[in-house]
Amino acid sequence: MDDIRMIVTDMDGTFLNSKHQVSPDFPIVYEELRKRNILFVPASGRQMTGITKYFGDIENDMAFIAENGGYVIYKNKELFADRLEPTYIAEIIREIRTIPGATAVLSGKKKAYVDTDNEEFISYISQFYTINEKIEDLTQEIDDRIFKIAVYHPEGSELNVYPVLKEFEKYNLEIVVSGKHWLDIMNKDINKGNALEKLQDALDISPQQTMAFGDYMNDIEMLKNSRYSYAMKNAHPSVKEAACFEACTNDNFGVLKIIKDYLDLR
Structure with missing residues (x-):
């Protein structure tokens, strides 16, 4: 070696x-x-x-x-x-909301953002996103450099999330299954x-x-x-x-x- x-x-x-x-x-x-x-x-x-x-x-x-x-x-x-183009974020978040059981996290330089009221989920993601904030609506533009959209699904991201969101590759975005329950959306490359x-x-x-x-x-x-x-x-x-x-x-x-x-x- x-x-x-x-x-x-x-x-x-x-x-x-x-x-x-x-x-x-x-x-x-x-x-x-x-x-x-x-x-x-x-x-x-x-x-x-x-x-x-x-x-x-x-x-x-x-x-x-x-x-x-x-x-x-x-x-x-x-x-x-990196910086994810804000124009695409709202459209993607709205599509994520059509997937039963899916929850989105916007991951930014300052902190991560969620708009769910599920305290158990917020507690769970805090081990990965130690600085996080619940906001009213993820489709609204946030004063932060957003790196990626992370999507969680309790029954698995590969089968339940990826087939729905892969269409956003048309915007030159990377759609990748990052774990059993997670999928990440980032800029291409x-x-x-x-x-x-x-x-x-x-x-x-x-x-x-x-x-x-x-x-x-x-x-x-x-x-x-x-x-x-x-x-x-x-x-x-x-x-x-x-x-x-x-x-x-x-x-x-x-x-x-x-x-x-x-x-x-x-």
Whole structure:
């Protein structure tokens, strides 16, 4: 295996276990990565603060890819921030309202926005969107840079949401199933893979020097931009097809096991 200079990992279903916990071994592993000048990069559909909250003081030395590639920072400096065209948002929100059981979240730079009265749902999304606000109507223009529209469906987004919303690809938008219950709508070419490329270019790190881990369809471009690409054992079949290697499940902290093997940590 060539010298690795960057390790990038999805969060939910990949780096975190099913209880959204970090492996207790991570601090030891991270210290070894730091000594070897290997950059650790969490990459998620989550809001930026929904990712950084797991890393405490070391976040100042890390890079983060948030909003499925719509927002990238390195050592607390912004490298990239996208903006979803407000013109399309209202039309898409109205279409989402026609889908029984679907709930929309607008994810912005300042905070995330919902217009549901379902307190249980708001509590649930607060683990991903730690700064959020309930507003009267998501079809009204908001004074914020909106990165994406996230759509939740309790019975699954791939079958219940994607078939209805894929028509909005006509507006040059990316419609991607990002989890069992989630679908994300972003500008075309906004994905974790292109965000990773921006980071690689900025730091002069090649795909051959990159290791990546993922479990769902929104991770595929990121895996393709990494020589050492791993699908979790619990990953969607299309992700396993895209990856070169397989790691054990997120509940067995498969990401850490692979990294420890690479670092020869026992």
